[in-house]
Amino acid sequence: MTHRIDRLRASTRDFGAHLRQRWYLYLPVFAIWGFAYTRLFIDPTPRLPVLFNWTPSLPCRVALLQYGTNALKRGDYVVFAFDGEAQARYPGLRGQPFFKIVRGLPGDRITVEGRVVAINGEVVGQAKTHTHDRQALEPILAAVIPAGHYYVQGTSPDSFDSRYRASGLVRADQVLGTVIPLF
Numbered sequence: 001m002t003h004r005i006d007r008l009r010a011s012t013r014d015f016g017a018h019l020r021q022r023w024y025l026y027l028p029v030f031a032i033w034g035f036a037y038t039r040l041f042i043d044p045t046p047r048l049p050v051l052f053n054w055t056p057s058l059p060c061r062v063a064l065l066q067y068g069t070n071a072l073k074r075g076d077y078v079v080f081a082f083d084g085e086a087q088a089r090y091p092g093l094r095g096q097p098f099f100k101i102v103r104g105l106p107g108d109r110i111t112v113e114g115r116v117v118a119i120n121g122e123v124v125g126q127a128k129t130h131t132h133d134r135q136a137l138e139p140i141l142a143a144v145i146p147a148g149h150y151y152v153q154g155t156s157p158d159s160f161d162s163r164y165r166a167s168g169l170v171r172a173d174q175v176l177g178t179v180i181p182l183f
Contacts, residue, residue, distance in 0.1 A: 051079065051179065053099055057154030057161075060181035063099070067177040072150060076102045077179035078170075080152070086166035089135065097176060100161055104151025104169075112142045117163050124153060127163045138165045148172045 019026060051063045058077070065079055072078065079097050087094040104110060104119040111118045115127040117139060127139035140163055145151055149169040153161040160167055 051097075051099065055099075055154075055159075056156040057159035058099055058101070058181075059155055060183060062182045064180045064182060065177050066180065069172060069175045069177065072102050072105070072172075072175070072178070074102055074105055077181060078102055078150075078152060079176045079179055080170045080174040081176060082167075083171070083174055084164075084167040086160070086164075089166075098152075098161075099179065100152035100154050100159070100170075102150050103153045104145050104162070106145050106147045106149060108145045108151065110140060110143050110145065110151060112139050115139050119151060124151075125157070125163050128158070131160075132158075139163060140165055140168065145169060150175075 049065045049067070051065050053061055053063065060077075063077065077099070078101075079099050081095045082093045082098050083095070084093070103124050108119050109121075111121070112127075115129070116123055117125050117127060128137055131137055140151075146169075149171055151162040152170050153159065153163060162169055
């Protein structure tokens, strides 16, 4: 037993010496980890006006964020802080910035036939039956979009957006700003 403890201490000393000699290699790794931890568990709000989209939910990869909410129009790209029902099952979604297109405005009528969702009679998408991890997904309920709310959607059929009850409509106070796609 003593021999194991001595080996563990020696390994720890060697690793410590390795870290001290090559600290410049580990500093960026720890910095990135720290930023990711902060973004996931402390404050997910984007702090820089340049956004990078790595998902297929929108056609652009780099965009410029204009903070604040003016009167949103159909077709505007927006970033909002997620606050849908899905955060009960997936707590990491709470407050995460989502990047979508405004498809429905206050006063617009949402209709659902089966899993096909329409805004003012125009089909905007079909709701999938399950998430990627096989959790059931229910389409949004038919309704008139209330004042101060928006129906938002990505361009990919796999986008998690207002087509689903678990995501829902976006309140105006969730919107962080509008987005100008760069490329």
